[in-house]
Amino acid sequence: MTRLTLALATLLFTFYSLSASKTKYKLGKVTAEELSSSHCPIDEEADSYYLFDIGKSSIDFDNSTSGKWVIKFERKFKIKVLNKEGQYAANFIIPLHDYGPNSRDELTNIKGRTYNLISGKVESVKLSSDNIKEVEVNKYLKHIKYAMPQVRSGSIIEIEYTITSDFVSLYYPWSFQHDIPVIHSEYDITIPDFLEYSTQVSGHTHFSRQELDNYNQSFVIKYDDNSGPGLPTHESFTLNSYSKHSLFTADSIQAFQPEPYISSVRDNITRVSFQLTSVQHKNSFKHNIADTWENIDYRLLNDEDFGGFLKKEKSFTEILGSLNAESPIADERLLEIYFQLKSRVQWNQYYSVYTDESASQVWKIGSANSAELNLMLCGVLNAAGISAKPVVSCTRNWGYFNRYTPSLAQINHVLVLASLGDKSILLDLTSNAPPGLIPTNSINFYGRIPGEALEESWVRLSPTQEHKTHSLINITIDPASNKVHGNYRAVLKDYAALDARNSFSSNSYKMEMQKMWNSKYPGLQIDSLVVEGFEHSINDIKTNFEFTSESSIENVGDTYLVNLKLSNQIGENPFAGGERKYPIDLAYGRDIKSNMTINIPEGFKIENLPEAQKIALPDNKGSFQYSIIQHGNLIQINSAFLLNERIFSPTDFDYLKQFYGLVIDKLNEPIVLSKL
């Protein structure tokens, strides 16, 4: 009974929603009311928005050439332009991939129309073929660019187009979210019963998936039979399918605008994508196409440009032979190999899981993509008797890694895990990170060692280290000249050191340091600046300098304000603005400590000292401690700023911003002195 009502309800609902969408989301009909409306119902600041955006995909067999399966993707949408700025939403680019005859996208139909209200009358103009241009971006990518005609404030534009794509294994992805708001988005997909896809979703806007009634599809497949004697015969058969039909819908989707401290745009934009997992013809076995991790492992290890590269042990032995890496201690030998390879072969800025060149060619040329570079490291380490394995992974800007949806498309990078006794050390020659520190761009939950036994196949890529800065500052006030002299020492560790190495070259680091201090502290005279450890990433970066400052002590009436800004290693508040939509991903924790000693000269008395302070964020996500102690004419200030959490929810934005503000204010508080 219950079951029946439910089924009936679903049926009714389905029927209802289908008919609703048919009338409401139709092209070719624009009313004067729609044209005269002047605001977006879900975003009052919008310059333009999608009234609706509707996609539909299905699979077909194309007999026109030698026969192939294709995806037919149809899209229709309607955009309202509200003002002049919104006119930019009327320029479109459709990317079409082309990797050869059977792996390309083709635009098979495109129509468009712009509607305007002209003296109370609805007038429209068609997108003409003159408005559509094809640009060959490069060998593999074409852009269809079209600018809608007669677009003004108030215009409504409608477009429909069809793409036929050979990339059946990826079906056709759908983005619910765009850079302008969308009132209604839906995506209708039909999948033949002999194919199975996994679905990947990303983003933060809710959408629903509704299973509609399956229906019968039949595919006529023509082929030439060459098996008999004589000329080939034209044959055909029909493949019937009771196809699965689903509908994704989302409403009131806000415009996507990238924010600082997000992992990647891909993770945050609301979209759905697919991956073929199996093919099963009637009365036949099911072929698992994808993707299990074991399958992916197998494919990688047997791929000439991955496993094949690693098998060429001779080339690694040769490379090892030309290195100076003979330390009998494995730990040292590893470092020798790592650093010598790093200085000899330059990363060419391309991430890849596959190699293009052989190890010996890479070695000869001195530049490599990430796979070549790290697989070479892996091979050379093994040749030197250090057990090392490749770890396939995905970089942060490629998107969050999800180990529950096995797919090769997720992976874009290779790292190396070396074993020394019971220690495992992660290595990456593309990064300035020292051995053992996960490079910032690789912080992404997990990586995988292809071919490893189940428990050992996953490598944690979550950092255990932090962005660490510890500074020790000693200042003496010179009453005669109204100047402050002092000594500054700081140690940058782990991600703090990595950040510095990523931002500056060893040549410019000293100058950049001076630049920074100079702009923060006008009139700060820096003497005998020494920077140690910058060159060699295994070391912490140590900075030491003497300084004289004319602006640190300010005479206000009968008191002196001694400015302590030098103890602020945090800098400016990284958070601005009042609204946060996406999670704040800081990648790693922060640990910033400062000890400052101030020598008060004879003849002065302390009028006021900053008060001690403790701030704790909820759930131990972070804290700040500020203590101040006076011993005679010595004042000791210790401050510790900690962020333990790495990913914060958007609702945490306000308190994070406030927290930073309070900390900076505290660190900037002066000491007040007066003359005795």
Add this chain to the structure above:
Amino acid sequence: MRFVYHFAILGILSVVSCMAQSTFIDYYDGNLEILSAKKAKYEVVKRWTVYSKEEKEHAYIFLPYGSFSEVRYVDLKIYDKNGQLLTKLKKDDFFDQNFSRGFEITNDRLLFYQFESSNYPFTLELSYQYDYNGLLFLPDFTPMEEYNCELNKASFKAICPKEYLLRYKSNKVSKVHIDTTDKDLIYQWTFAPQKSNGKQEAYSPFDESAVPFVLLAPSDFEVNKTRGSQRSWKAFGEWIISLNQDKQQLPEETVSVLKNNFDSINDFRKKVESVYRWMQNRTRYVSVQEGLGGWQPYSAMEVDQNGYGDCKALVNYTQSALNTVGIESFYTLIKSSPSKQIDTSFCRQAFNHVILSVPSPQGDTIWLECTSQHTPANFLSSSCSNKYALLVKEGASQIVKTPDFPKSKAVSTSHSSINLLVDGQAQIDFSSDYSFYFYEGMLALMFENKNQQKKELEEFLSVSSADIEDISVKTSERPSPQIHLSSQIITHGFYTKFGKSVAFSPCYMKSNLPHFSYNTKRFSDIEIKYDFIQCDTVKIEIPNGFEINFLPESLSHETNRGSYSITYSTTTKAIYCILNQKLFKGIYPNTQYEALLKFQQDIQTAFNRKIVIKVSET
């Protein structure tokens, strides 16, 4: 190299001597063969060595081509420091990419290869050939980069039929040597060994003479079935006119709209402004650089139908519209660039943009930037101001100069009214006007959404944290284009409290003046293009129960580079501070960089001086 490396670790060497070893150009020979007014081929052979990572971009090879040029072949060989061949590349190994950014539509393409290696030095041997089929341009020969290069030898040869009148201009090169054969003239230039130093720096003035070059120009040329001449600006103008011919007709409907709406306006200036506004509302700028390699505009008819066009199409359209209401105007070619200026004595196609000039009966000119949807009539961007341009007029095309950017000024004036709140916070009513050069910079802010506007304003404050409660950004056009920004701000950490006293400085915003950052060695001179003038008036309410404890002395300071002053005045209820800062337009020698830096720091120090108020004794 080794030694440099070691010393750098010890921190003994100064940054100057750390400067990377120059890229060495062993030879660089260009061989241009002009076959006719339309066809030419150009062969280049070059061999050079890159010594350090700092100069790695010297190993990047870019070969642009387009509708009327084609790269026939490329051969690249790269050798390591021992002369061992590392790799060999052909044209197919290069990346081939369309040149367009964003929505832009163009036929311009780029063949490129960026060689990367850790093993310095390495040597590149490159040869390539271009085939030209249309000679609006001839290739420029610039054998050396502007910075950190050493040229061993270079030569450039141009062969052309005797009747072909080749024109040229050269710098830092031997005198031309001309040979003749039966049919041809052979021009030859040789470059003596020379070096370039320095690096790219902010506020560097444009100096064409810094690098050696031979620049060529055709006299008579053919491109895409058109013939033209660059013998004089007047002659070149005629070619432009021929391209634009028969492209000015508007549909009757549009003609009557124009006539009905604007014919009756008597005031000339108002009429031009009205037609310009009409055009801005009716069209949008879309960069469709097609048609004769991007040199021929779409017709006015097409722009009318599409409602969009690129600079040429929109200028031609506006010109047609003005013409309809009886106003004559001129298509004007210009080089839009923050610093570069065309050489008026060397006629050739050196422009990249088109604007419209409308002479008024009073004898002055109204300039129209037709690609802008927002700027008022007679407002040219800084990149188009004070530039030589080619005004195209039948039989009388000539070089004109666009006006200097409005008064060469950048002016901002603000008023703040500040109320101190608890816990170091302050409530600020802020309003500010930005004009002249600042107008251009702030215009984009107007089109951002509120959240973004707030973010940008917040980043401009020099306080630890702030909440922008409200913000509005508007524009007005008279007396000159201005952006008005007004905002309500709550800032944190505005003051510090000690005992019964409260200390704060009236300067809570970063300066709008050009920023100089610390530098160990400045190579080039410093060009400040505008008079930067910022005046901020700050009123701070004295809270009830408080009185002034300390007010710094007013001060003012003048140098030949600029001036600043801060004056304080009080009433029983409030403290008024007026902060003035000016940086004068000019080209300052590189030796003055430190003085400019110090000037900037002095302003900061003076403006950051603290005021102290405390609980009244009474």
